[in-house]
Amino acid sequence: MDLSKFGSSENLHAGFYALLHYFNEHNSLPKYNTDTTHILENSKKLLSLQGEFELNSDLIKFQLKHCNNEFAAISGIVGGIAAQEIIKFTGK
Numbered sequence: 001m002d003l004s005k006f007g008s009s010e011n012l013h014a015g016f017y018a019l020l021h022y023f024n025e026h027n028s029l030p031k032y033n034t035d036t037t038h039i040l041e042n043s044k045k046l047l048s049l050q051g052e053f054e055l056n057s058d059l060i061k062f063q064l065k066h067c068n069n070e071f072a073a074i075s076g077i078v079g080g081i082a083a084q085e086i087i088k089f090t091g092k
Contacts, residue, residue, distance in 0.1 A: 010047060011056045015063045018042035032065045039064050 018039045022030050030039055043060050047053045 008056065008059060010050055010053045011043070011059050012063065014043040014046040014050070014055075015039070015060045017046050018060075019064070019067055029068050030064060032061075036061060036064060 019029065021042055022035065022039060030036075040055070040057055040060055044055045047055055
């Protein structure tokens with residue numbers, strides 16, 4: 001547990017639910033430059049329901065900026081290379 005970033009888990013939770021709410025309304029993930037205010041407003045509403053937490057808009061914007069990234073192809077390639085090297089090292 002990282003106590004230096006108190007409240008960040010609540011902010012991330014609200015950000016994910018705001019993204020899910022946006023996806024259910026629009027059937028697509030939001031664009032960073034155009035839909036930032038919509039996501040921030042929904043995150044603020046969700047945080048107000050959870051208690052006395054302040055919205056960390058930088059964290060929500062960072063989450064919004066990277067919500068469209070896909071790592072499946074990269075991780076598959078790296079995993080395949082790592083598996084091949086392990087097989088070569090163990091001699092099987």
